[in-house]
Amino acid sequence: MEQSRQLVSVIVVNWNGVGFLKDCFDSILSQSYGNMEVIMVDCDSKDSSVRFVEENYPVVRVIKLKRDLGPPYAINLAAKDSRGDYVLILNNDVYLPEDLIQKMVEEQQRGENCVVTPVELNWRGEYVHSGIPEYWIGRYLAKIVKTEGKSPFYPSTACCMTTKDILLSLPLNESLFMYEDTEWGWRLHLNRIRIRVLTNTSFFHKGAGTKLDCSPRQAFFVGRVVFATCFICFGLLTFLLILPILSLAHLRNVTRFLRRRRFRSLYWYLRGFFDFFRHLDLLIRTRREVQKRRLIGDWEVLKLMTGSVHFEKSSRNNWMMKQRESQVYGTEPVWESMLP
Numbered sequence: 058m059e060q061s062r063q064l065v066s067v068i069v070v071n072w073n074g075v076g077f078l079k080d081c082f083d084s085i086l087s088q089s090y091g092n093m094e095v096i097m098v099d100c101d102s103k104d105s106s107v108r109f110v111e112e113n114y115p116v117v118r119v120i121k122l123k124r125d126l127g128p129p130y131a132i133n134l135a136a137k138d139s140r141g142d143y144v145l146i147l148n149n150d151v152y153l154p155e156d157l158i159q160k161m162v163e164e165q166q167r168g169e170n171c172v173v174t175p176v177e178l179n180w181r182g183e184y185v186h187s188g189i190p191e192y193w194i195g196r197y198l199a200k201i202v203k204t205e206g207k208s209p210f211y212p213s214t215a216c217c218m219t220t221k222d223i224l225l226s227l228p229l230n231e232s233l234f235m236y237e238d239t240e241w242g243w244r245l246h247l248n249r250i251r252i253r254v255l256t257n258t259s260f261f262h263k264g265a266g267t268k269l270d271c272s273p274r275q276a277f278f279v280g281r282v283v284f285a286t287c288f289i290c291f292g293l294l295t296f297l298l299i300l301p302i303l304s305l306a307h308l309r310n311v312t313r314f315l316r317r318r319r320f321r322s323l324y325w326y327l328r329g330f331f332d333f334f335r336h337l338d339l340l341i342r343t344r345r346e347v348q349k350r351r352l353i354g355d356w357e358v359l360k361l362m363t364g365s366v367h368f369e370k371s372s373r374n375n376w377m378m379k380q381r382e383s384q385v386y387g388t389e390p391v392w393e394s395m396l397p
Contacts, residue, residue, distance in 0.1 A: 063166075065093045065158060066141030066221070070131045072100040074149035075109050077263065081149055082114050090158040094140060096120060097149075098131035128214070129229035129237045136224045144224050148215040150263040152180075160258050161218040171251040172219040172242075174212035176259035176376060185262065187254045187372035188212050188365075191239070193283055193306045194299060195362035206364025206371075208252045211242020216260045223250060232339055233285060235278035240286040246361055247290065247351040254372065276314075276322040280329025283307065288333075289344045295355040 067085055071078065085095055098120045099107050110117050120135060136144050143165055145158065157175060164173045177185040188209025190196075195210065214229075214237075227244055229237050242252060287303060288296055307330065314323035333340070 062092050063142040063162065064140060065090065065143045065145055065162060065218070066136070066139035067093055067095045067145045067147060067158075068132055068135040068139065069095070069097045069147045069149055070100065070128045071097055071102060071106050071149045072125060073102045073104045073106065075102070075104045075106040077150040078106060078109060079113075080152050081147070082110070082117060084151075084153040084155075085147075086114070086116070087155050088153065088158045089156050090162060093158070094118065096135045096139060098122065098135050100125040100127070100131055127231065127234035127237075129231045129233060129241075132214075133224075133228045133231060136221060136228070139221060141221060143218055144221050145218045146214050146216070148262065148264065151216055152261040152263075153216070154258060154260070157258055157260060158218075160255055164253060164255060165218060165220065169251055169253075170220075170223060170249075171253045172212045172217050172223070172245060173253050173255060174209070174217040175255045176372070177213050177215065178259050178261050180261055180263045182261070184373055184376045186213060187256065187369060187376070188252055189238070189242075190365035190369040191362040192366075193239075193287070194302050194359075195366045197302050197305070198359065199363045199366035202360075202363045204360050204364040204367060206361075206366070206368030208361075208365065208368060209242075209254060210252075210362055210365035211239050211245070212252050213262075214238040214241070215262045215264075219250075230289075230343065232336070232343065233278070233282055235275065236282045239282070240289060243286065243290040243358070244347060246358060247347065247353055249352050256372070256375070273322050273325040276319075276326040277329035277332070279310070280326035281332050282329075284330065284333045285336075285340055288340055289347050291358075292348070292355050295359075 069081060069085075082095070085093075095117045097110055097117050100122050101124055107119055107121060110119055120138070122131065132146055143162060145161065161173050161175070165171070174188050176187050179185050186209070189211050191210035227241070227248060227250070229241050233240060245252060283306065284303060287299065291299065310326065311323065314320075314326060
């Protein structure tokens with residue numbers, strides 16, 4: 058098969074997102090890259106999502122789940138059932154410029170084992186991230202260690218592409234249910250899979266940047282995922298040494314919930330934290346598997362964490378500079394012609 062005609066499996070995970078689906082699927086089906094299959098995994102939506110897609114987008118293959126088992130389960134299931142050489146993971150509330158998949162495929166065809174993610178903008182075209190830095194620990198260590206970073210710590214699973222082989226060999230962690238992308242990105246690094254940002258293009262994410270304005274359901278999984286991810290991916294001694302920083306990050310989130318008077322979300326956040334101990338047996342088994350396969354040590358991981366924070370600062374500054382230059386020279390900002 059010629060490289061330019063390699064099949065891309067586009068996987069959209071949906072849960073009660075009927076209001077987002079028109080923009081999302083219109084942008085997918087308007088892509089200049091035509092060799093695609095599109096799969097929507099519906100996580101037991103109670104709205105009209107499935108009927109809307111079946112009636113308006115018959116080309117989309119719909120997998121209907123009888124229970125909502127979380128995005129990692131949905132993505133892994135669709136990846137196993139997909140036919141593509143590459144897999145593009147998308148949230149249901151994203152909008153893609155028409156040449157995005159073409160550019161992502163070209164980056165994949167360079168031959169390096171990697172996960173590719175574009176620059177992320179919100180629905181107003183404002184900069185959000187270039188991939189995601191490691192904020193739980195990296196933000197504190199980056200104040201002390203000035204490591205020049207060349208990549209984010211993890212890709213945004215709102216929009217990222219990898220090979221099917223990588224996703225099947227390093228699937229997302231279904232036990233985390235939500236906010237699994239940090240743990241997945243961490244395991245990619247542990248197995249020497251690069252995370253690359255396409256700085257010459259972007260995608261729009263309506264739900265970008267809303268984590269601490271989250272619902273009680275989301276707060277539960279935020280509270281659970283931080284300690285679980287670090288426990289799984291760090292060596293035991295490093296995990297114990299890093300506990301004070303983890304506790305500081307945890308206390309910071311508690312304080313922010315209190316300051317915003319989001320007491321119900323705080324209650325579920327704390328429940329999520331204690332749920333870490335409730336599922337400790339499962340996490341220990343997962344940790345053993347991850348530690349057995351890892352190819353790099355914790356010192357290199359810590360450098361990647363701090364480097365990702367500096368990489369994000371540099372990427373943000375570069376993006377802002379491009380936008381200012383476009384205004385000074387009277388050219389259209391990069392994102393203006395892409396908005397839905």
